Amino acid sequence: MYKILTNKELAPKIRLFEVYAPEVAEKTLPGQFIILIIGETGERIPLTIAGYDHKKGTIKFVFNEVGKTTKQLGLMKEGEYIETITGPLGNPSEIKNFGKVLCVGGGVMIAPMFLQVQALQKTGNKVTTVVGARIKDLLFFEDEMKVYSDKVYVATDDGSKGYKGLDFLKDLLFKEKFDRCVVMGPVVMMKAVSEMTKPFGIPTVVTLTPIMVDGMGMCGVCRVMVAGKMKFGCVDGPEFDGHAVDFDGLIKRQRLFLPEERLSSLLWEKLGGCSCGGK
Amino acid sequence: MAENKPKPKPKIQKESVPIPKQKPEERRRNFNEVALGYTEEQALAEANRCLQCPKPQCIQGCPVEIEIPAFIKLIREGKFEEAVKKVKEKNSLPAICGRVCPQEEQCQKFCIVGKVGDPVSIGRLERFLADWERSIDVKALRDAPATGKKVAIIGAGPAGLTAAADLARLGHKVVIFEALHLPGGVLVYGIPEFRLPKSIVRAEVDYIVKLGVELKLGYLIGRTFTIPELLKYKGFDAVFIGTGAGLPQFMGVPGENLGGIYSANEFLIRVNLMKSYAFPAYDTPIRIGKHVVVIGGGNVAMDSARSALRLGAEQVCIVYRRSRDELPARKEEIENAEEEGIICKFLAAPTRFIGDEKGWVKAMECICMELGPPDESGRRRPVPVKGSEFVMDTDTVIVAIGRTPNPIIQSTTAGLEVTKWGTIVTDENGKTSLEGVYAGGDIVTGEATVISAMGAGKKAAKAIHEYLMKK
Numbered sequence: 113m114y115k116i117l118t119n120k121e122l123a124p125k126i127r128l129f130e131v132y133a134p135e136v137a138e139k140t141l142p143g144q145f146i147i148l149i150i151g152e153t154g155e156r157i158p159l160t161i162a163g164y165d166h167k168k169g170t171i172k173f174v175f176n177e178v179g180k181t182t183k184q185l186g187l188m189k190e191g192e193y194i195e196t197i198t199g200p201l202g203n204p205s206e207i208k209n210f211g212k213v214l215c216v217g218g219g220v221m222i223a224p225m226f227l228q229v230q231a232l233q234k235t236g237n238k239v240t241t242v243v244g245a246r247i248k249d250l251l252f253f254e255d256e257m258k259v260y261s262d263k264v265y266v267a268t269d270d271g272s273k274g275y276k277g278l279d280f281l282k283d284l285l286f287k288e289k290f291d292r293c294v295v296m297g298p299v300v301m302m303k304a305v306s307e308m309t310k311p312f313g314i315p316t317v318v319t320l321t322p323i324m325v326d327g328m329g330m331c332g333v334c335r336v337m338v339a340g341k342m343k344f345g346c347v348d349g350p351e352f353d354g355h356a357v358d359f360d361g362l363i364k365r366q367r368l369f370l371p372e373e374r375l376s377s378l379l380w381e382k383l384g385g386c387s388c389g390g391k
Numbered sequence: 392m393a394e395n396k397p398k399p400k401p402k403i404q405k406e407s408v409p410i411p412k413q414k415p416e417e418r419r420r421n422f423n424e425v426a427l428g429y430t431e432e433q434a435l436a437e438a439n440r441c442l443q444c445p446k447p448q449c450i451q452g453c454p455v456e457i458e459i460p461a462f463i464k465l466i467r468e469g470k471f472e473e474a475v476k477k478v479k480e481k482n483s484l485p486a487i488c489g490r491v492c493p494q495e496e497q498c499q500k501f502c503i504v505g506k507v508g509d510p511v512s513i514g515r516l517e518r519f520l521a522d523w524e525r526s527i528d529v530k531a532l533r534d535a536p537a538t539g540k541k542v543a544i545i546g547a548g549p550a551g552l553t554a555a556a557d558l559a560r561l562g563h564k565v566v567i568f569e570a571l572h573l574p575g576g577v578l579v580y581g582i583p584e585f586r587l588p589k590s591i592v593r594a595e596v597d598y599i600v601k602l603g604v605e606l607k608l609g610y611l612i613g614r615t616f617t618i619p620e621l622l623k624y625k626g627f628d629a630v631f632i633g634t635g636a637g638l639p640q641f642m643g644v645p646g647e648n649l650g651g652i653y654s655a656n657e658f659l660i661r662v663n664l665m666k667s668y669a670f671p672a673y674d675t676p677i678r679i680g681k682h683v684v685v686i687g688g689g690n691v692a693m694d695s696a697r698s699a700l701r702l703g704a705e706q707v708c709i710v711y712r713r714s715r716d717e718l719p720a721r722k723e724e725i726e727n728a729e730e731e732g733i734i735c736k737f738l739a740a741p742t743r744f745i746g747d748e749k750g751w752v753k754a755m756e757c758i759c760m761e762l763g764p765p766d767e768s769g770r771r772r773p774v775p776v777k778g779s780e781f782v783m784d785t786d787t788v789i790v791a792i793g794r795t796p797n798p799i800i801q802s803t804t805a806g807l808e809v810t811k812w813g814t815i816v817t818d819e820n821g822k823t824s825l826e827g828v829y830a831g832g833d834i835v836t837g838e839a840t841v842i843s844a845m846g847a848g849k850k851a852a853k854a855i856h857e858y859l860m861k862k
């Protein structure tokens with residue numbers, strides 16, 4: 113049982129949780145994720161760790177309320193308990209002095225990107241950060257990013273704040289030389305950025321979020337093709353070379369259970385969104 | 392029913408007492424247990440078929456050497472409690488073994504009665520006893536004083552659970568670390584409810600907890616803690632690795648990533664561990680189409696096929712690249728599957744999957760096989776027949792072609808010797824290349840059986856005990 117210490121709304125439908133999980137916190141490094149189960153009838157969902165405090169024994173994660181489990185999670189109160197948290201899972205990010213790094217975080221993944229930005233800055237990198245979201249209201253952590261970045265750019269799909277879309281990155285890549293690019297966000301965004309950095313030969317790391325069940329290499333549902341080889345997102349990743357990933361295949365596999373997910377969410381809402389935590 | 396042929400010497404009842412089962416037409420659509428178990432009268436009748444051989448052959452076929460004639464004699468005398476004790480001297484999980492052991496390859500293969508008729512149904516008698524015991528109140532036997540030593544068990548499958556029980560009984564403090572959120576290993580995530588009800592696994596686990604074993608769920612060793620950390624910083628004096636063979640294999644043919652293609656592990660984990668058959672009451676979904684194809688011929692393939700049928704598939708076809716004679720699944724389960732209406736297509740293997748515009752599988756291209764000379768496994772090697780490709784319609788494919796060891800422990804434990812297949816190298820007592828670290832079960836042998844994993848857990852527990860008492 114893992115106690116929820118903080119449940120805070122960062123933006124509409126985006127929540128930050130801080131949970132007491134000392135044994136997970138003890139080992140966590142940037143880039144890793146957890147699998148959590150709310151209660152007995154719950155599913156196992158993966159969420160990237162967005163912060164950890166070895167001393168307090170806590171971890172943080174930020175999630176989007178998109179379907180049944182995440183909506184149900186969002187309703188849980190501080191002081192309540194999550195049944196199981198397994199982690200840290202996946203390989204930690206490679207953090208060392210690369211030189212000049214471009215970090216692009218989109219949507220909810222801005223949160224774990226903040227952890228990367230901090231770690232990269234602390235190891236001596238010059239970090240340029242881009243935070244992107246669909247609309248301005250969904251942006252968060254812009255000020256926090258500024259503390260650890262040389263420069264922060266903002267972009268929104270509708271242009272309600274900062275640049276409209278990510279096309280400005282092309283100009284940036286022409287103007288400045290980067291030694292590495294790290295992208296975390298929606299698959300379409302990771303694909304677009306990887307395509308932009310490829311002609312410049314900038315090593316680009318993306319964090320893949322395929323559907324997962326166990327998250328430890330047992331089921332193979334998280335399989336993705338990378339450089340023509342089958343990889344398991346949970347144990348071989350979650351980070352991969354953005355220039356070698358078959359993004360279109362990943363997008364198709366992420367949608368496999370869309371009708372069932374909709375049904376699950378709809379039924380739950382129709383029934384008044386029970387807040388029993390799966391009991 | 393049983394007939395008596397006039398035979399010289401001992402009068403042998405040639406036919407075993409059949410085990411009551413749910414009717415095929417009923418059971419093919421439910422997840423309730425198929426075999427219902429003997430009643431007391433049936434068990435007595437079956438026990439009476441045993442000849443109480445002075446030199447019993449059956450025992451040599453039992454990987455944990457249960458004193459079979461002795462417990463059968465106790466059944467005959469109606470001393471069920473003592474009979475259970477006799478079994479449990481050697482086997483702490485009889486309710487499970489009585490259901491899933493391949494007895495036809497083990498004890499029953501050697502039974503002398505089998506030379507003239509059906510062998511004594513040792514497995515069904517074992518199951519009868521265990522079920523009888525569950526109906527009364529069980530007291531856990533812990534027979535040694537505390538030693539003050541602490542052992543970590545990694546993995547709560549049959550190997551780990553057995554080692555934990557034995558070590559706890561010897562007075563050691565035992566902690567099991569299990570990566571999943573439920574204990575049991577393959578017994579909970581792999582073998583379906585209709586063959587092994589989960590309540591039975593739970594009862595066996597409860598018994599082990601009663602012995603004082605601490606169960607920590609959701610701990611992936613290698614990530615949450617590593618083995619060196621357990622030994623150095625977490626106060627453990629020894630470690631047993633029983634992490635099984637949980638990594639699914641794929642065929643590497645085009646189209647394998649289409650929607651509707653599951654590894655058997657994914658399919659079974661969704662259905663058994665996550666209870667997708669009860670979606671949306673349980674949150675994890677599964678989608679089963681009309682025409683399900685299962686690739687492979689082992690127990691895993693049979694379990695997948697029979698589960699798919701129960702989830703509502705119209706037709707389930709097993710595609711196996713060798714012939715019926717080479718099917719590695721248990722005979723009883725093959726018969727059960729066929730009775731339920733599962734079709735087997737032998738001597739064929741997939742070459743390609745064809746998808747629809749939405750990215751779901753809609754057909755599978757196969758090639759016919761013929762059997763060549765035997766390969767390293769001793770079975771005849773399937774060889775593709777040129778130009779024999781054919782296409783079959785399918786909307787759900789379950790790939791059950793084998794599982795390999797989980798590599799997380801091996802890759803995070805420096806100095807642990809492993810084979811080129813990723814299994815851990817041990818001596819005959821389960822000792823690995825690292826001091827204080829033991830291993831057993833599928834992680835050492837590759838995919839095997841419940842009872843061999845338990846046997847390995849037992850041996851290792853004994854070796855660990857000796858090691859700890861010397862230390």
Ligand SMILES: Cc1cc2nc3c(=O)[nH]c(=O)nc-3n(C[C@H](O)[C@H](O)[C@H](O)COP(=O)(O)OP(=O)(O)OC[C@H]3O[C@@H](n4cnc5c(N)ncnc54)[C@H](O)[C@@H]3O)c2cc1C
Nearest residue numbers: 157158159160174175176178179180181182321322323373
């Ligand atoms: C390694 C990893 C790390 C992740 N980290 C985060 C995180 O830090 N914050 C966060 O909000 N989400 C993260 N996700 C995605 C998150 O796991 C899903 O959003 C969650 O499982 C949805 O559960 P649900 O029941 O609420 O929604 P569902 O009903 O299951 O799905 C609702 C919607 O979300 C989509 N969806 C489902 N699974 C995924 C997925 N794996 N990736 C993208 N979309 C998905 C569905 O297609 C559907 O449109 C991560 C996923 C992975 C694999």
Ligand SMILES: Cc1cc2nc3c(=O)[nH]c(=O)nc-3n(C[C@H](O)[C@H](O)[C@H](O)COP(=O)(O)OP(=O)(O)OC[C@H]3O[C@@H](n4cnc5c(N)ncnc54)[C@H](O)[C@@H]3O)c2cc1C
Nearest residue numbers: 546548549550570576577581612635832833839840841844
């Ligand atoms: C579908 C199916 C049907 C089968 N049917 C039969 C049958 O009828 N009869 C029979 O005799 N055998 C059968 N088998 C084989 C049998 O189940 C296995 O041989 C046996 O379970 C092996 O036991 P084990 O303890 O070695 O491993 P497992 O049962 O695989 O248990 C290993 C456990 O370790 C956990 N684990 C793995 N890595 C870690 C880690 N790093 N940290 C913590 N925990 C970890 C896993 O989650 C798992 O719970 C079947 C197998 C399958 C898959």
Ligand code: SF4
Nearest residue numbers: 441442444449502503
């Ligand atoms: S071999 Fe058969 S008949 Fe002989 S003791 Fe064993 S079970 Fe009984």
Ligand code: FES
Nearest residue numbers: 327329331332346
């Ligand atoms: S989530 Fe099951 S193997 Fe990756």
